[in-house]
Amino acid sequence: MNIFAIISSLFLVALIGSASAGNVQASATSNAVALKWKEIPEAEKYYVLLSDDQNQVVDRNETQFGTLLPNTLYQVIISAADVNGTIMANIAPLEYQFRTVAAPVSNLQVMDVTESSIQLTWDMDNETDSYEVMVKNETDSVISASVTLGDHSASISGLQGMQFYKIYVTPVGSSGLGDTAMIRTRTDGSGIKINGVWQGSQGVFGGSATIFRPISIPTGPYAMKIHLPCPVLAVKFWNAKLDKKNSVPSDATYVLRQSKLWQRRKAEIGMNFYFTQENETTTCTISGEDINVEFGVSMEAARTTSTNTAVPVIINEWLDTTEILVGSGGMVSILVSEIYNDTNADMTKPTNGTWNAKPDYGTYVIAVDSGAGCTGGLLFADVWGMTRKSSEGMPGALPSTAYFVQDEMQWPSNEMGFLYGYNPEVCEDRSGITAQIMVGGPFVDAVFAAEDA
Secondary structure (H helix, E strand, O other): OHHEEEEEEEOOOOEEEEEEEEEEEEEEOOOOEEEOOOOOOOOEEEEEEEEEOOEEOOOOEEEEEEEOOOOOEEEEEEEEEEOOOOOOOOOOOOEEEEEEOOOOOOEEEEEOOOOOOOEEEEOOOOOOEEEEEEOOOOOOEOOOOEEEEOOOOOEOOOOOOOEEEEEEEEEEEEEEEEEEEEEEOOOOOOEEEEEEEEEHHHHHHHHEEEEOOOOOOOOOOOOEEEEEEEEEEEEEOOEEEEOOOEEEEHHHHEEEEEHHHHHHOOOEEEEEEEEEEHHHHHHHOHHHHOOEEOOOOOOOOOOOOOEEEOOOOOEEEEEEOOOOOOOOOEEEEHHHOOOOOOOOOOOOOOOOOOOOOOOOOOOEEEEEEEEOEEEEEEEEEEEOOOOEEEOOOOOOOOOOOEEEEOOOOOOOOEEEEEEEEOOOOOOOOOOOOOEEEEEEEEHHHHHHHHHHH
């Protein structure tokens, strides 16, 4: 086992907990130690015994041990040995004690950000007395920031907006500074920053920029409009899709959309732009101050009604002998893949013969109606691939209809359905169970508004 590789993975600039006593030196982390000692002339090898019953026979005056416990006192005994590894009893062994340092904090995460502050939290270790927090910028320079420590949290203020920071949290225990954990995050804010401009060949120049989107955005597709100071030869974007329908390149106006889940999770959008020397020197200057960005723009008129599409279902019933449900039960599979392409499938070919794109997350509701023969509604025992939502107070909700949504984690899958029971007195016939997807409209907006509340 390469202990030094373990040590280097713990964000250590140097080995922590270094100590020496006479002929032995130890450099300890929270779970490993590197030992070195003065050579014994008569020794062909060394027998090294650690107090937790780990032992090694080595042929040089250094070794390493791993799988140690944090903040723990250990004793090591180093005995001279012959060529066969047998201890030479006539030579006094070297004895030494060392203590491992505190382990790095666990579950280090960002709880909140503003344009000038970051709040962190982590799980507390009972062996830790206190913590030290250090903040670095993207060039690894330590910056002066105001840090307020809680028992297992930190509030860091005095930061700049739209900036990435590396935050290091180090526990302090009885053995001193422990191993350090690091998290990289950024402050909130929105705007654009030019990363650089370069000269290419044949009179074509280029540049790159980063668009900083607000970290928190509403559910559903998110759009941004970028207006450059002059038309350019070409643009390229990352983490967002160019909306060609609403973009006007001749006016240097581009609309970007983040509709996919992975795009919505990216608060930074990369942009490359290419222009001629004439653009740069005679007609306009491409700089961050001259680029206008509108965030959260609406490019389409709000729908006054939903677009409803029937979805095939498969109904299987059985007699319930467990008495868990009232009456008998059954299972309904909602075959969304018959209507929309499965986002988890191979996108190079249609799924079940369709190329239809699935509606974006946050724009649709799945409505399941129990049918005319089951006016009392179904009793839902288990639901998968979607989440039921209350229709209380929703405009146009029907008592015999249950409404479901897919959250961000469920959206990629078209595998959904439910187990049900029913009361035969108010649900004599289940053959009329139907499902439909409602896209857009006041009802869908109200469902997701209630979800966000």
